[in-house]
Amino acid sequence: MDTSGDQHLQINHNVFKTSLDENGNPVAGPLKEDVGAVKLKNDTEPSAVAIPKCGSCYGAEQPHLNITCCTTCSDVREAYMKKRWAFPDPDTIEQCKDEGLSGSEIPKEGCNIRGNMEVNRVRIGF
Numbered sequence: 001m002d003t004s005g006d007q008h009l010q011i012n013h014n015v016f017k018t019s020l021d022e023n024g025n026p027v028a029g030p031l032k033e034d035v036g037a038v039k040l041k042n043d044t045e046p047s048a049v050a051i052p053k054c055g056s057c058y059g060a061e062q063p064h065l066n067i068t069c070c071t072t073c074s075d076v077r078e079a080y081m082k083k084r085w086a087f088p089d090p091d092t093i094e095q096c097k098d099e100g101l102s103g104s105e106i107p108k109e110g111c112n113i114r115g116n117m118e119v120n121r122v123r124i125g126f
Helices: 073-083 094-098
Strands: 013-020 026-032 110-117
Touching (some): 026 110
Antiparallel strands (some): 013 110
């Protein structure tokens, strides 16, 4: 989404990710990544796009703010922030476990992301 509020979905880009071990040495890649795709821990294809499902917000649903579904760990975290609740242990949140973000599974690797993408130029007025 750009600063004017327009949402652009079919973005042309060349974004590559190289997996690194805990010492910063390349493990795999570079692989072309899908910008905006949600990749679950159990996916084997690097460009696999998960079909979002309506997940629980674990009590933080707020229909008047249009928060009725939490499909990702970030959605749950944001719902908790809007309720001003402390975020629980990620091991108890199914979306965090699916994304590999649970506390007991913190990866000891990283990645190097490089590339470019075309975006609309937006005039910012003062």
